[in-house]
Every structure is written in C-alpha cells, then in structure tokens.
Amino acid sequence: MIIRDTNSGYGLVTRLTHWVMAVAVIGLFALGLWMVTLNYYSPWYVTAPDIHRSVGMLLLFLLALRFFWRLANPKPDDFELSPFERKASAVVHWGFYPLLLAIMLSGYLISTSGGRPIDVFGWFSVPALIENPGLETPAGKVHEMLSYLMIAVVVLHAAASLKHHFIDRSRILVRMWSGPPTN
Amino acid sequence: MKFVPLTFLATLLAGAFALSSSAASETFVIDTDRAHASITFRIKHLGFSWLTGRFDDFNGTFTFDAKKPENSTVKVEIDTKSVNTNHAERDKHLRGKDFLNVSKYPTATFESTGVKLNGDAATITGKLTLHGVTKEIEIAAKPVGGGEDPWGGYRQGFTGITQLALKDFGIDYDLGPASQVVDMTLDIEGIRQ
Numbered sequence: 001m002i003i004r005d006t007n008s009g010y011g012l013v014t015r016l017t018h019w020v021m022a023v024a025v026i027g028l029f030a031l032g033l034w035m036v037t038l039n040y041y042s043p044w045y046v047t048a049p050d051i052h053r054s055v056g057m058l059l060l061f062l063l064a065l066r067f068f069w070r071l072a073n074p075k076p077d078d079f080e081l082s083p084f085e086r087k088a089s090a091v092v093h094w095g096f097y098p099l100l101l102a103i104m105l106s107g108y109l110i111s112t113s114g115g116r117p118i119d120v121f122g123w124f125s126v127p128a129l130i131e132n133p134g135l136e137t138p139a140g141k142v143h144e145m146l147s148y149l150m151i152a153v154v155v156l157h158a159a160a161s162l163k164h165h166f167i168d169r170s171r172i173l174v175r176m177w178s179g180p181p182t183n
Numbered sequence: 184m185k186f187v188p189l190t191f192l193a194t195l196l197a198g199a200f201a202l203s204s205s206a207a208s209e210t211f212v213i214d215t216d217r218a219h220a221s222i223t224f225r226i227k228h229l230g231f232s233w234l235t236g237r238f239d240d241f242n243g244t245f246t247f248d249a250k251k252p253e254n255s256t257v258k259v260e261i262d263t264k265s266v267n268t269n270h271a272e273r274d275k276h277l278r279g280k281d282f283l284n285v286s287k288y289p290t291a292t293f294e295s296t297g298v299k300l301n302g303d304a305a306t307i308t309g310k311l312t313l314h315g316v317t318k319e320i321e322i323a324a325k326p327v328g329g330g331e332d333p334w335g336g337y338r339q340g341f342t343g344i345t346q347l348a349l350k351d352f353g354i355d356y357d358l359g360p361a362s363q364v365v366d367m368t369l370d371i372e373g374i375r376q
Contacts, residue, residue, distance in 0.1 A: 040358055049272075114271030134264070136271040137278050137285075 002179050005073035009180025014073070017066045018176055022154075024059050025100070028052060029151055053111055054120045060104045067097055076180070080170045085160075092157050099153065103146045109139035208248035208255065211339055211373025215242050219340075219372040222261060230361025236268035236277075243293075245373055247339055249329075252305060253298045259369070261291040263313075281356040288315045293322075307343065316352045320345055322369065332374075340372040 004011045010018075035048035078086050111118050112128035113135035119125045164172040213220045222238045243259035264285040266277045278285045295309035296319070307322040322343040329339035345367050349355070 040356070110275060111272055114269070114274065116271065133267065133271070133274075136275040137264070140275050 005076060006180050007074055007077055009076050009175045009178075011073070011179060013069055014066075015176055015179070017062060017069070021059065021062060021066070024055055024062075025150070026154065028055055028059070029147055031055075032147065050119075050121075053107070053118050056104055056107050057118055057120050057126050059100075060108075063097065063100050063104065076175060078172075080168065080172070081164075089160065092153060092160070095153065096150075096157075099146060099150050103143060103150060106139045106143040106146065110136045110143060113139060208246040208251070210376045211245050211247060212376060213241075213243040213245070213259070213371045213373050214338070215240075219338075221368075221370050222259075223368045223370075224365050225368075226358070226365040227361045229359055234268065236266060238262070238265050239267050240265035243371070245341075245371070247373070253300050255295075255298050255305075255307075257293070257295045257307065257309070259293045259371075261293075263289055263291050282354055283314060288313075293320075311347075311352075313347070313352045314354055318351055320347065327370075337375040338372055339375070340370075342371075343369040345369075 002009075002011045003013055005014050031048060031052050035044070035052060038045045038048060078089065081089065108118065108126070109130065109132075112126075113130065113132050115128050115131040115133075117125040117127045161173045161176075164170045165174070220241075222241055223235060224237070225233045225235045228234045238261045240262035241259055243257065245255060245257035247255045263283045264278055266274055266283060266285075268274055268277065277283055291311070291313040293309055293311045295307050297308045299306045299308070303325065305324045307324050308319060309322070310317050311320045322345045324341055324343035327340040327342055330337070332338050346364050347367060348364050349358075350363065
C-alpha cells in the first residue's frame with residue numbers, strides 16, 4: 001500500500017481525498033439546490049441545511065489537508081499530455097483550491113456573520129470569526145455564483161479525464177483510482 | 184470662517200420658518216440618529232411562540248399640534264434590508280424573494296392620510312407601501328410624553344401598533360396557519376426642528 005504520491009502515480013491519501021471530495025462537493029451542490037426549495041413544513045427543512053453546513057466545514061479541513069499534501073508530494077508525470085493539455089490541467093487542478101476555499105468561506109459567512117457558530121453534526125462547533133450583520137446576503141450570492149462556476153469546472157475536469165481515458169487511451173483516469181505500479 | 188455668514192443666514196431663515204409654522208403645527212424629526220425610536224414586529228412561530236424582529240434602519244418626520252392633534256401627520260421610510268431577527272440565515276431568507284425581496288423593494292414607506300382622536304388615543308390612517316404593494320392601514324397610536332429635554336431641545340414621543348396580513352402585501356410564503364399576521368410596533372421620539 002503506497003501512501004505518498006510518486007512520479008508514476010498517486011498514493012492512497014491523494015486518491016482517497018480526491019474521491020471523497022468529489023462525492024462531497026457534487027453532493028453538497030445538489031443538496032444546496034434542493035434544500036432552498038423546501039417549504040417550511042418539510043421534515044428536511046432543518047436537517048438538510050444542518051447536513052450541508054456540517055459536511056461543508058469538514059470539507060474545509062479536508063481541503064487544507066489535501067493542499068499541504070499536494071505541496072509535500074511529487075506530481076506524477078503527465079508525459080502523455082500535449083503542452084496545451086498540461087497547462088490547462090495545471091490551471092484547473094490548482095484553480096480548484098481557491099475556488100473551493102472561496103465557496104466554503106462564503107458559505108461559512110452566511111451562517112456566522114450574525115455571530116452564531118456553526119455546529120458540525122453536534123461533534124464540535126466552528127466559531128464566528130467575522131461578525132458583520134448583513135454580510136450573510138452578499139455572502140449567499142457569492143456562494144451561489146461560485147458554486148455554479150465550480151460545477152462547470154468539475155464538468156470540464158471530468159470531460160477531460162474521460163477524453164484521456166477513452167480517446168487517448170492513457171492511464172490518467174485509472175491512476176486516480178488504483179495506485180502507482182508497484183514493480 | 185467664511186461659512187459663518189451663510190450659517191447665520193440659515194439660522195435666521197430656520198427661525199423665521201419655525202415662527203411661521205409654530206402657529207399651526209410643529210415639525211419633528213424622528214430621533215433615529217441616537218436610536219430613540221424603533222420599528223419592531225412579532226409573528227407567531229408555528230403557533231407555539233412569538234418571534235420578534237426589527238428594522239434597524241429607518242427615518243421619518245411628523246408634525247404635531249398639541250391644540251389640534253387631529254391635524255398631525257407622520258411619514259416614515261424603512262430600509263427593508265435592515266431586517267434583523269437575531270439570526271443571520273433567517274435574515275438572509277427574509278431579505279430574499281420568499282419575503283421582502285429587498286433588492287427589488289429596498290424601501291417600505293408609510294404616509295399618514297388622517298388622524299381620528301378617541302380620548303387620549305388616536306387612530307392614524309395612512310398608506311403603507313411594502314413589497315411593492317400600497318395599502319391603507321390603521322395605526323392605533325398613543326402619546327407617551329413630551330417636553331424640554333435636558334440638552335436644549337424639545338421632544339415628543341408616541342407609540343403605535345398595527346397588524347398586517349402578509350398576504351395583503353403579496354408575501355405568500357407559507358409559514359403555517361398561525362403565522363399569517365404580523366404585529367408591528369412603532370415607538371418614536373421626535374426632536375422639534
């Protein structure tokens with residue numbers, strides 16, 4: 001079992017965080033779209049935003065962990081990509097970090113700008129650091145717009161990986177699922 | 184220093200205006216600068232309790248003639264985005280399309296059209312514009328007090344209550360059968376100009 005990334009592939013930590021975040025990010029987007037349509041008497045009216053906030057805050061920790069893990073590990077070679085593809089993938093991969101961070105921070109501000117903390121599944125709470133009443137409304141607009149932008153980038157990212165897999169017949173997609181060759 | 188003559192002139196003019204208007208009724212500016220006024224509301228939550236909120240930003244004026252209170256007028260303008268129920272997410276929801284839609288309707292206004300006296304109290308009728316809908320409402324008002332303040336001014340204060348059905352103003356988000364009507368309280372203190 002290879003934990004760290006190598007020149008020839010991704011280790012366990014990167015692969016695990018990649019797929020956990022993929023599921024969580026797409027899940028939170030769908031949950032967010034759905035929960036704002038709930039009526040006041042829906043049994044999910046309180047629970048759905050609770051889950052959304054809690055998962056979002058956990059994702060913030062995971063994002064930070066993953067960012068430092070990326071810095072501390074070698075990047076597997078992308079020799080099969082064209083120079084343009086290499087540049088584009090670098091922009092998309094590095095772009096995910098500030099984009100996700102901005103979405104999480106704006107979401108955090110929706111809940112905390114009045115001074116209340118965010119409770120994470122009842123396990124612990126994240127305190128309100130920036131108390132600025134009224135900020136929740138612009139923060140909500142930013143949160144929504146960036147989330148749509150993020151999903152557009154996710155679609156681009158997934159389309160590119162499928163292109164590498166089915167058209168270029170490269171290991172790019174496979175290596176994010178299975179670890180680097182061990183021999 | 185060159186502004187002094189101008190200020191002096193303005194003071195003279197204001198004095199002259201005050202003299203001419205004191206014969207009828209006096210104009211008061213609601214003391215929102217130092218927050219001796221509030222607009223609060225309450226609505227039932229699920230029918231189980233009262234939820235209280237307020238509009239933090241508003242301004243207004245009224246005229247008042249102690250000898251002829253029925254000639255009084257009042258005008259208030261509310262910044263709807265200043266809605267405050269002590270819960271950021273709820274306030275965001277209230278500012279959105281389901282309720283106040285503040286980006287489309289940033290202000291709510293009330294302008295009186297008549298005052299009917301009944302003893303110490305009065306019924307103020309007027310036009311309330313809220314959520315883009317203008318409707319005649321009645322405010323049950325009472326004087327609280329008035330007189331010289333310790334700092335050289337003259338103040339007069341009132342309290343008024345009214346009830347609004349949210350549906351009447353095109354706000355039809357379903358909060359349940361017990362939460363159709365909101366109680367509004369207007370507590371104002373005016374400084375005579």
